[in-house]
Amino acid sequence: MAWSLLVVLHIVERLIDAPASLVVLSGFASIAIVSIIHRRRKQASLPLGPPPRFLTGNLHEIPRSESWRTYAEWANQYGPIFLFRVFSKKIVVLSSHSAVVDLLESRSSNYSEWPIMWIYKELIGRKLAVFNISASHPRFKVYRKLLHTALDTQAVRKLCLLQERETKRLLRSLHGRPDAFITHFRRNAGTVIIETSYGWTVNSDGDYFVNLMEEGFKVQAEVARPGRWLVDMFPFLCFLPSWFPGAGFKHKAAKYREEFSRVDRIPHDWAMEQIWSGTHIESFTSLNMRPGDGTMPDAETEDIIRWCSSALYSGGTDTIVAVMTLFILVMTLNPDAQHRAQEEIDRVVGTDRLPTVDDCSKLPYVDVLIKEILRWAPAAPLGLPHAALRDDYYQGYLIPKECTVVANIWALMHDPSTYSDPFSFDPTRFLEDEGSGMQHDPSCYIFGFGRCICPGQLFFLKRGWEERPNMYPRCSLCDRVSIPGHS
Numbered sequence: 001m002a003w004s005l006l007v008v009l010h011i012v013e014r015l016i017d018a019p020a021s022l023v024v025l026s027g028f029a030s031i032a033i034v035s036i037i038h039r040r041r042k043q044a045s046l047p048l049g050p051p052p053r054f055l056t057g058n059l060h061e062i063p064r065s066e067s068w069r070t071y072a073e074w075a076n077q078y079g080p081i082f083l084f085r086v087f088s089k090k091i092v093v094l095s096s097h098s099a100v101v102d103l104l105e106s107r108s109s110n111y112s113e114w115p116i117m118w119i120y121k122e123l124i125g126r127k128l129a130v131f132n133i134s135a136s137h138p139r140f141k142v143y144r145k146l147l148h149t150a151l152d153t154q155a156v157r158k159l160c161l162l163q164e165r166e167t168k169r170l171l172r173s174l175h176g177r178p179d180a181f182i183t184h185f186r187r188n189a190g191t192v193i194i195e196t197s198y199g200w201t202v203n204s205d206g207d208y209f210v211n212l213m214e215e216g217f218k219v220q221a222e223v224a225r226p227g228r229w230l231v232d233m234f235p236f237l238c239f240l241p242s243w244f245p246g247a248g249f250k251h252k253a254a255k256y257r258e259e260f261s262r263v264d265r266i267p268h269d270w271a272m273e274q275i276w277s278g279t280h281i282e283s284f285t286s287l288n289m290r291p292g293d294g295t296m297p298d299a300e301t302e303d304i305i306r307w308c309s310s311a312l313y314s315g316g317t318d319t320i321v322a323v324m325t326l327f328i329l330v331m332t333l334n335p336d337a338q339h340r341a342q343e344e345i346d347r348v349v350g351t352d353r354l355p356t357v358d359d360c361s362k363l364p365y366v367d368v369l370i371k372e373i374l375r376w377a378p379a380a381p382l383g384l385p386h387a388a389l390r391d392d393y394y395q396g397y398l399i400p401k402e403c404t405v406v407a408n409i410w411a412l413m414h415d416p417s418t419y420s421d422p423f424s425f426d427p428t429r430f431l432e433d434e435g436s437g438m439q440h441d442p443s444c445y446i447f448g449f450g451r452c453i454c455p456g457q458l459f460f461l462k463r464g465w466e467e468r469p470n471m472y473p474r475c476s477l478c479d480r481v482s483i484p485g486h487s
């Protein structure tokens with residue numbers, strides 16, 4: 001930088017007696033030279049990564065599914081902090097424990113932003129949603145506090161009765177139609193979360209609210225598909241009028257906006273009607289919209305509660321269904337692990353009742369089996385993407401402002417320096433006196449990092465503790481279901 005300034009000064013000195021137009025021109029040229037040099041310096045310290053193509057970057061190399069495996073290969077080639085591009089967007093992927101902890105935990109104030117998705121935030125009108133709101137917005141902290149309180153130890157304890165009732169119902173459904181296990185899991189997860197959020201009890205398959213939420217989140221999956229919208233790469237397209245050729249995305253955005261607003265509005269309005277008529281059952285909405293101190297929440301508070309309830313559903317349902325489905329897959333592929341867990345339950349709990357959370361400490365093998373499922377196939381292999389608020393420097397690399405930062409949780413869970421023989425399924429790796437000794441607890445990573453860490457982890461772990469062991473007494477299920485790709 002210093003020598004480039006000297007060059008500029010030298011040019012200015014020589015031009016002091018030159019005509020004014022020449023001085024102006026040279027001024028511009030000097031600024032351009034300095035900024036090019038400055039930019040090159042910045043480029044030089046960016047993390048390495050696969051060479052991008054002109055215009056589209058590395059878009060052609062990103063697989064449609066299991067992208068975490070490709071990222072893990074790139075990490076082997078370019079290092080645990082590498083960068084690739086989708087058009088002009090820069091994406092930095094972290095694949096080592098130290099990088100993830102140092103950046104996403106210790107410097108979380110710089111990495112709590114979400115990447116800007118123009119279609120979602122500006123055209124569909126969801127910039128205040130929990131998964132989109134800027135970390136500098138005053139609501140950011142309010143959301144986090146509410147969500148964490150809604151799912152803290154005390155709240156989860158209160159949910160035990162609901163869990164127990166729904167677990168029994170799930171077991172009956174699995175017993176009746178084991179092949180439809182994914183449908184049963186969806187209904188079970190949806191029921192527990194809708195009742196927790198709004199106080200609505202799901203009594204039948206094809207429930208109106210469950211269907212409404214499912215439709216809404218199908219739209220969400222479609223909208224959030226990486227590289228789907230050109231407007232996310234070229235935000236100026238937002239300003240095209242709807243009649244302009246090629247602006248069809250604006251019509252789609254208007255349709256999505258309407259569909260999302262139904263998801264946010266209808267269950268909330270129903271819960272409010274129940275509260276006003278005094279017929280509600282306790283839920284996240286009722287506790288916050290009718291607090292014990294008799295205060296009347298204002299419109300701002302109501303809007304906050306509405307966004308948080310909808311985040312509980314979108315954050316909780318798919319992840320729970322994914323883990324329960326993986327449980328079936330893993331039990332089918334590992335009959336020895338299944339039999340050992342079942343033997344432990346029969347010995348400790350007996351055959352005349354179902355296991356409960358209180359049995360947890362007496363069932364060490366079942367406990368580590370659940371840990372190993374979470375490690376072997378993490379439900380959110382890339383967590384959620386974040387964005388850098390400012391330029392940051394780490395281990396000689398520049399992590400540029402506004403670039404997307406992703407933690408490859410799947411790679412961390414399969415890192416041979418942390419987990420011996422990481423691709424084999426081996427619950428004993430977490431048992432102190434067996435296997436290769438106690439290895440790192442995956443719960444430290446699979447629920448994300450920093451300020452946006454998952455508020456549902458306790459809820460999931462406690463609830464998971466009831467549900468998965470409870471499936472053992474029906475474990476013939478695991479011999480009878482068929483999973484695509486695994487006979």
Ligand code: HEM
Pocket residue numbers: 130131144147151193311312313315316317319320323378379380383384446447448449450451452453454455456457459460
């Ligand atoms: C195995 C189960 C689960 C996994 C693996 C999981 C994983 C995650 C991850 C990786 C994040 C992003 C954290 C980050 O940005 O660094 C997250 C956020 C979130 N999760 Fe979960 N989650 C699970 C269960 C749940 C459940 C059961 C609920 C609700 C009942 C829930 C609600 C949320 C919410 C609301 C957020 C957004 C938090 C925020 O932005 O502050 N999750 N989860």
